[in-house]
Amino acid sequence: MADEDDIILSELNDEELVQQMMDDLYDGLKEEIEEAVEILLERGWTPYDILTKALVAGMTIVGADFRDGILFVPEVLLAANAMKGGMAILKPLLVETGAPRMGKMVIGTVKGDIHDIGKNLVAMMMEGAGFEVVDLGINNAVEAYMEALETEQPDILGMSALLTTTMPYMKTVIDALIEQGKRDDYIVLVGGAPLNEEFGKAIGADAYCRDAAVAVETAKTMVARKHNQMG
Amino acid sequence: MISDQSLSETGLSASGAGRVLVIACGALAREILALKAANRWDHIDLTCLPAKLHLYPEKISDAVRDAVAEHRDAYAQILIAYADCGTGGGLEATCKELGVEMIAGPHCYAFFDGNEAFAARAETEITAFYLTDFLVRQFDAFVWRPMGFDRYPELIQTMFGNYDRLIYLAQTDDAALDAKAEDAARRLGLRYERRATGYGDLASALRDFATQTA
Numbered sequence: 001m002a003d004e005d006d007i008i009l010s011e012l013n014d015e016e017l018v019q020q021m022m023d024d025l026y027d028g029l030k031e032e033i034e035e036a037v038e039i040l041l042e043r044g045w046t047p048y049d050i051l052t053k054a055l056v057a058g059m060t061i062v063g064a065d066f067r068d069g070i071l072f073v074p075e076v077l078l079a080a081n082a083m084k085g086g087m088a089i090l091k092p093l094l095v096e097t098g099a100p101r102m103g104k105m106v107i108g109t110v111k112g113d114i115h116d117i118g119k120n121l122v123a124m125m126m127e128g129a130g131f132e133v134v135d136l137g138i139n140n141a142v143e144a145y146m147e148a149l150e151t152e153q154p155d156i157l158g159m160s161a162l163l164t165t166t167m168p169y170m171k172t173v174i175d176a177l178i179e180q181g182k183r184d185d186y187i188v189l190v191g192g193a194p195l196n197e198e199f200g201k202a203i204g205a206d207a208y209c210r211d212a213a214v215a216v217e218t219a220k221t222m223v224a225r226k227h228n229q230m231g
Numbered sequence: 232m233i234s235d236q237s238l239s240e241t242g243l244s245a246s247g248a249g250r251v252l253v254i255a256c257g258a259l260a261r262e263i264l265a266l267k268a269a270n271r272w273d274h275i276d277l278t279c280l281p282a283k284l285h286l287y288p289e290k291i292s293d294a295v296r297d298a299v300a301e302h303r304d305a306y307a308q309i310l311i312a313y314a315d316c317g318t319g320g321g322l323e324a325t326c327k328e329l330g331v332e333m334i335a336g337p338h339c340y341a342f343f344d345g346n347e348a349f350a351a352r353a354e355t356e357i358t359a360f361y362l363t364d365f366l367v368r369q370f371d372a373f374v375w376r377p378m379g380f381d382r383y384p385e386l387i388q389t390m391f392g393n394y395d396r397l398i399y400l401a402q403t404d405d406a407a408l409d410a411k412a413e414d415a416a417r418r419l420g421l422r423y424e425r426r427a428t429g430y431g432d433l434a435s436a437l438r439d440f441a442t443q444t445a
Binding site (some may be wrong): 028072073074075077078081101110113114115116117138139163164165167193194195199 | 235288315318319320337338350354357358377378379382383386389390393394416426
């Protein structure tokens with residue numbers, strides 16, 4: 001039996017429900033997010049609107065509070081997990097309904113490194129922002145990146161590393177791109193806890209992104225600039 | 232009596248005895264004091280920064296810089312007993328700028344294991360999570376609680392899903408620590424392995440410093 005204070009999501013109007021979704025996302029309540037997504041779909045919302053106005057907007061607040069030291073990694077992961085639940089419902093529908101595509105990204109953690117929490121967050125937020133993401137997973141050698149770039153022809157290559165010992169491998173990949181004359185074909189974004197802007201510049205990346213929100217904004221700006229140059 | 236909690240939270244003050252100083256991470260205090268006593272390096276004093284800085288590696292370089300500034304006038308020479316420790320080369324750059332030596336290696340568990348051996352095993356142990364004596368004793372404070380596993384056990388899979396084993400790099404022979412390390416592996420759902428390392432490259436780095444400053 002429901003407690004007296006329990007909120008019945010289906011009884012909320014659209015505005016209240018979206019606000020409630022942002023709160024539930026913040027609190028990492030996956031089942032509630034999934035339920036609310038279904039309710040909005042039944043009410044005729046487009047998958048794209050649910051994604052951007054509720055999930056991405058909510059996750060942006062989570063990201064900002066993480067950056068400000070109000071939330072910590074465990075809470076961000078729970079929120080991401082809740083968003084993932086909503087995304088799983090929306091993803092097939094987004095394709096069917098022809099949601100706008102911002103561009104394509106190939107992303108992966110570099111060779112020798114099995115850490116993927118930050119990389120997964122970036123992939124999810126990029127998808128939320130309308131990018132098609134091809135996730136290569138962990139421990140990727142230069143050949144794996146090259147093959148994926150060749151096959152997928154993305155706008156962006158994203159590389160992640162958590163270890164001081166593995167972050168130099170990003171340069172190995174960028175050098176291979178230069179060697180093959182392909183460096184300018186892609187926007188290269190790098191990220192990971194021990195990295196900084198200086199390192200990103202030193203290895204020849206287009207940008208270092210300190211978190212998922214920055215990665216999305218940087219990707220949007222750079223892809224738009226690239227398309228303008230081409231146009 | 233030094234407690235692990237104080238080494239984590241506040242570090243260790245210099246005793247004032249000794250001509251040269253080691254500024255170390257609190258996680259290395261017991262090991263350095265043991266080496267100092269065993270080798271009678273009485274000319275070396277020790278101060279430690281709080282080990283919990285490891286939860287915020289971006290703060291380590293500035294904390295070391297402040298400590299060097301605070302002690303520089305009182306000692307003839309200073310050694311920084313930190314490895315890179317997640318600073319992404321930042322600490323090395325700071326030490327270079329300050330003109331002080333630091334210990335080579337990516338992490339304390341790498342220099343305990345021996346940096347060369349650790350690097351050689353990197354590919355075969357890519358899925359290993361390491362603990363040292365200090366980290367075994369402080370497992371709850373440095374791993375379990377900061378990762379939120381006490382509140383959200385479902386996150387264990389998210390954070391440790393790519394690991395398959397926990398390797399306890401043991402500085403000392405202590406059955407109680409061994410049992411605690413094995414329990415940590417069980418809690419994380421990882422296979423357990425113990426490797427006796429002793430003090431590894433920490434001992435040789437301190438020996439070099441001791442000889443050089445004797």
